[in-house]
Amino acid sequence: MYRLGSNIPGTVFWGGKMYRSNKYEDLKKANDFLIGCGFDYVETPLGNVMAMSDNEVSRAADELTLRATCNFLPKKLYSHYDELVEYAKKAFKRLKTIGVETAVFGSGKARKISFEFLRKKRMQMLTDYLKTIGDFAYENGVTVTIEPLNRKETNVFNTVEETSEFVRELNHPAVFALADIFHMGLVNEDLSVIGKDKDFIKHIHVSEKNRAMPGQPGKGDESYLSDLFAIVNSIGYEGKISVEANLKDLGSQGPVAFETLNKFRK
Numbered sequence: 001m002y003r004l005g006s007n008i009p010g011t012v013f014w015g016g017k018m019y020r021s022n023k024y025e026d027l028k029k030a031n032d033f034l035i036g037c038g039f040d041y042v043e044t045p046l047g048n049v050m051a052m053s054d055n056e057v058s059r060a061a062d063e064l065t066l067r068a069t070c071n072f073l074p075k076k077l078y079s080h081y082d083e084l085v086e087y088a089k090k091a092f093k094r095l096k097t098i099g100v101e102t103a104v105f106g107s108g109k110a111r112k113i114s115f116e117f118l119r120k121k122r123m124q125m126l127t128d129y130l131k132t133i134g135d136f137a138y139e140n141g142v143t144v145t146i147e148p149l150n151r152k153e154t155n156v157f158n159t160v161e162e163t164s165e166f167v168r169e170l171n172h173p174a175v176f177a178l179a180d181i182f183h184m185g186l187v188n189e190d191l192s193v194i195g196k197d198k199d200f201i202k203h204i205h206v207s208e209k210n211r212a213m214p215g216q217p218g219k220g221d222e223s224y225l226s227d228l229f230a231i232v233n234s235i236g237y238e239g240k241i242s243v244e245a246n247l248k249d250l251g252s253q254g255p256v257a258f259e260t261l262n263k264f265r266k
Contacts, residue, residue: 002232003040004261005068006243006254007205010045013249022051024059030250031064037258041067043242046103047074049094050087060098068203068240069100070147073107077129078122088133096140102203102240103137104178105130106147108154126156130175138174145178145203150186159189164197180205180244181228191227198235204228206261207245213253214243215260229264 008030012021019026021044031042046069052060060066072091077084095103105111113122130144137144148163157163163177177200184191194201208216209224232241243257 001265002204002237003067003240004038004242004258004265005041005043005240006034006037006039006257007070007245008034008042008044008048009247010047013247014251015249022048024052024056028063031066033250034254034258035065037254038262039254039258041065041240043068043070043102043104043240043244045069045071046091047071049098049100050074050091052094057094057097064098066098066100068102068104068242069095070104070244071107072103072105073110076110076112077107078113078125081125081129084129085132088136092133092136092140092142095142100142102143102145104145104147104203104205105133106149108149111156112154113156123156127170130170131172134170134172134175138172142174143202144175145201146175147178147180147205148183148187149180150183152186158183159187160184160193160197160201161189164193164200167200176200176202178203178205181224182207182209182211182244185209185224191231194228194237195231195235198237201237202239204232204237204239204241205244206241207243211246213245213247213257215256216253225260226264229261233264233266 008021012019012030021027034042113119134144146157146163148157148159151158160179167177179194179201
């Protein structure tokens with residue numbers, strides 16, 4: 001059975017007021033609220049974990065239900081390759097301490113290939129980096145999931161099908177693909193690919209089709225979430241499913257998002 005979680009983004013809104021969630025106490029407040037709504041776990045940008053002091057990392061192991069992180073790269077990969085290898089090494093040790101199981105590799109701008117004539121070289125660097133961090137992840141009991149993003153955000157790994165094929169060829173025990181249904185909609189990728197590539201997908205991001213929080217009015221496509229859950233229920237998906245959506249007020253939207261998703265759970 002899959003677990004339902006919610007992303008705590010770089011900023012959290014409570015009643016229209018914005019808080020920086022890289023402050024530990026603000027992260028804990030959002031964590032506790034979302035778990036109280038019924039979510040099984042929370043997800044947050046890796047940068048929030050890396051901003052913690054060593055003492056806060058130890059506290060997080062006991063106080064947070066943090067089981068996934070997103071984004072990953074703080075700088076452009078091809079300009080800071082060696083630095084980002086060391087960053088990953090430290091990151092996965094922290095994730096193991098806290099109990100994080102999944103590290104999403106998103107970071108569209110940081111992985112973007114700026115010049116097409118360098119694509120082959122850059123793709124080899126990206127492949128080598130994913131193998132390297134995959135090794136760190138495996139040593140620490142974490143899974144890396146590559147997030148396909150729409151073409152306005154990056155020009156490498158744009159579809160679930162493309163990413164799953166890369167994962168198949170990479171054949172690393174700790175590197176898999178992610179399916180984000182908002183980005184799938186933008187690139188006109190059919191949700192059925194999730195069933196077709198189920199062996200390579202270990203994490204899913206959800207929102208309404210226009211990236212509104214689940215259950216919000218004006219979502220534009222009544223069947224999008226139900227179509228997704230019909231697929232994940234039929235294939236026996238056992239990974240995590242995280243809300244990643246436009247957040248305006250966690251206090252009112254968090255409970256509705258959980259209730260909307262939980263009704264699909266079988």
